[in-house]
Amino acid sequence: MEPSSLGRRSKQVRAKKRIEQLKGFYIHLAVFVIVNIMVITGAVVGNMGNGESFVEAFFNFGTFSTFFFWGIGVVFHGAKVFSYNPFFSKAWEERQIQKYMDADKNEMKKYL
Numbered sequence: 001m002e003p004s005s006l007g008r009r010s011k012q013v014r015a016k017k018r019i020e021q022l023k024g025f026y027i028h029l030a031v032f033v034i035v036n037i038m039v040i041t042g043a044v045v046g047n048m049g050n051g052e053s054f055v056e057a058f059f060n061f062g063t064f065s066t067f068f069f070w071g072i073g074v075v076f077h078g079a080k081v082f083s084y085n086p087f088f089s090k091a092w093e094e095r096q097i098q099k100y101m102d103a104d105k106n107e108m109k110k111y112l
Helices: 003-049 054-058 061-081 090-109
Strands: none
Touching: 003 054, 003 061
């Protein structure tokens, strides 16, 4: 194989992996929305059947608990897929690399 075809193949593999990650996230998001609509509807109807008003049934923590906790997972999944990390950004990584390179350089100066 030619070197250019190896690079193209590598890019193709990375692109395919990225598409699979995006597809997985969008499927996760779609299932999240569909299941939570059914869960919330069932909870509201069930609570109203037990004598609660619509407002009482709708604004009940139990009604939204699945949505809330599963939603946390969806947010983290999306953050991973879209490479969002507010704590360990590329700038943070570069600062850490530079810090360790400077420390290594200073350590080497001790022996020169």
